[in-house]
Amino acid sequence: MATSLLVVGGGRMGGALVTGLVTRGGWAAHDVTVAEPDERRRADLSSAHPGLLVVGTVADAPVDAGCGAVLAVKPDVAEPACRALGAIGVRRVLSVVAGMPAGRLEACLPDGAVVVRAMPNIPALVGAGVTAIAGGAHARAADLEWAEGVLGAVGAVVRVPERHLDVVTGLSGSGPAYVFLVAEALIEAGVLAGLSRELSTSLVVGTVRGAGELLAESGERPEVLRADVTSPGGTTAAGLRALEARGVRSAFIEAVLAAVERSRSLAR
Ligand SMILES: NC(=O)c1ccc[n+]([C@@H]2O[C@H](COP(=O)([O-])OP(=O)(O)OC[C@H]3O[C@@H](n4cnc5c(N)ncnc54)[C@H](OP(=O)(O)O)[C@@H]3O)[C@@H](O)[C@H]2O)c1
Numbered sequence: 001m002a003t004s005l006l007v008v009g010g011g012r013m014g015g016a017l018v019t020g021l022v023t024r025g026g027w028a029a030h031d032v033t034v035a036e037p038d039e040r041r042r043a044d045l046s047s048a049h050p051g052l053l054v055v056g057t058v059a060d061a062p063v064d065a066g067c068g069a070v071l072a073v074k075p076d077v078a079e080p081a082c083r084a085l086g087a088i089g090v091r092r093v094l095s096v097v098a099g100m101p102a103g104r105l106e107a108c109l110p111d112g113a114v115v116v117r118a119m120p121n122i123p124a125l126v127g128a129g130v131t132a133i134a135g136g137a138h139a140r141a142a143d144l145e146w147a148e149g150v151l152g153a154v155g156a157v158v159r160v161p162e163r164h165l166d167v168v169t170g171l172s173g174s175g176p177a178y179v180f181l182v183a184e185a186l187i188e189a190g191v192l193a194g195l196s197r198e199l200s201t202s203l204v205v206g207t208v209r210g211a212g213e214l215l216a217e218s219g220e221r222p223e224v225l226r227a228d229v230t231s232p233g234g235t236t237a238a239g240l241r242a243l244e245a246r247g248v249r250s251a252f253i254e255a256v257l258a259a260v261e262r263s264r265s266l267a268r
Contacts, residue, residue, distance in 0.1 A: 003033035003053060005150065006061045006069040006090065008081050010036030010045050010054065013096055014072030016125040017154055022049050024127050025153020033061045058084035068092040068146060075100050075266055082108035094133075094147045096120055098169050099266025102136030102162060114138045116147040119168045120154065122176050129155030130172050134162035166267070170259030178255060183208050 005027070007014050018034055021027040029051035035058045036042050042054045055061050058081065063069075069090045073081050078097040085093060086109040094116045095105055102115040109115070115136035123129045131151045135144050148157045160168060183204050190200030215222060230236045243249075 003062055003067055004031040005033070006058070006063055006067055006085075007032060007034045007072060008058055008069055008085065009072035009074075010034040010038075010041050011072065012122065013120060013124070014070065015041070015045060016122065016129075017070060017072065017096075017120070017150075018045065018049065018052065020124055020127055020129075020154030021150070022052065025150075027153065033063075035061055058088060061088065063088055063090055065089060065091070068094065068150075070150065071095040071097055071105070073097065079104065079108045086110050086113065092116075092143060092146065094118055094150060098173060099166065099263045101267050102134070102139075104267075106136055106138070112138055114140075114143045116143055117162060117165055118147060118151055119165055119173045120151060121172050124151075124154035127154055131155060131157045132160045132165060132168040132172070133157060134160055134165055136162070166260050166263040169263040170256045170261075173263075174256075174259045178252065179208065 005021070007018055010018065014034065014036070018032060021032060022029050029049045030053070033053040033055060034042075034045055035055050036045065037056055039056075042056065045052060046054050053062070067090055069085050069092070071078060071081060071085075071093055075097050078095065078100050082093065082105045091110065091112075092114045093105060093109065095102070096118050097105075098119065100117075102117045105115045106113065116133055116139050117136065118131050118133045120129050120131040124131070129151075131154075133144060133147050133151065144159065151157045186204045186207070187197070187200045190203060191197050195203070211225075214220075215225060218225065226240075230240060
């Protein structure tokens with residue numbers, strides 16, 4: 001039976017997408033095929049999702065003319081993977097490959113084939129991702145809606161012009177890693193100040209989750225929420241002063257700009 005969606009690359013992002021699609025996105029496992037060269041990852045995906053077809057190469061995937069593909073491989077193999085997709089008749093590709101312009105992928109596909117570029121992030125694993133999408137030269141409204149349907153299974157989707165995707169990559173694509181680093185530092189601080197690692201970890205994980213949920217659900221700007229918990233002369237004011245003295249705000253700005261520049265350099 002022909003597959004409806006072929007996911008090329010069953011690594012962290014491809015695997016997260018497949019898990020999201022099958023467990024909460026309303027896709028039947030037998031409608032999705034994954035092409036993944038690594039035998040162990042193939043076995044893991046098959047056992048996690050009974051009914052999912054997992055093949056070793058794109059050429060082995062049972063596709064028909066209407067089949068779309070998600071490209072979730074590292075940038076260095078994205079172009080050959082696109083050529084392989086073109087060779088089996090795929091004409092619509094949703095690429096999550098960082099820093100790879102739609103035009104370069106279009107050049108590897110048959111004339112007129114559609115590319116939609118996307119930059120998701122790893123909370124897609126728990127259905128809490130945020131993805132920006134941008135259509136390539138041949139993408140029409142129906143193609144963007146198709147891409148939103150796929151990625152909406154694992155979180156929120158926004159549309160942006162392609163020129164903004166490098167910024168999205170440095171901000172929300174890499175952003176979870178920045179937040180994890182903050183969590184790591186806070187846990188170490190709790191340990192240094194005398195808490196057990198277990199207690200410090202559970203307090204920090206709860207704090208990061210709670211702060212994120214409050215920010216999302218209240219609709220309030222972060223500076224307002226921060227001011228609300230900063231009493232004059234209080235403990236939070238003292239902590240914030242120490243962060244500002246060490247340039248934490250500027251460090252985050254520099255981090256995002258460095259990641260944006262790295263994304264731009266991957267495209268060159
Ligand atoms: N992880 C993230 O947070 C994140 C966020 C946004 C975007 N992305 C993008 O998502 C893409 C994948 O990243 P990742 O973190 O998921 O990397 P990853 O874990 O290394 O997954 C890539 C997978 O593709 C497989 N692969 C390589 N060549 C292939 C081919 N020709 N056909 C089919 N599968 C092939 C790899 O197998 P082998 O290991 O055997 O080569 C690997 O399992 C990247 O382009 C990245 O920029 C990732």
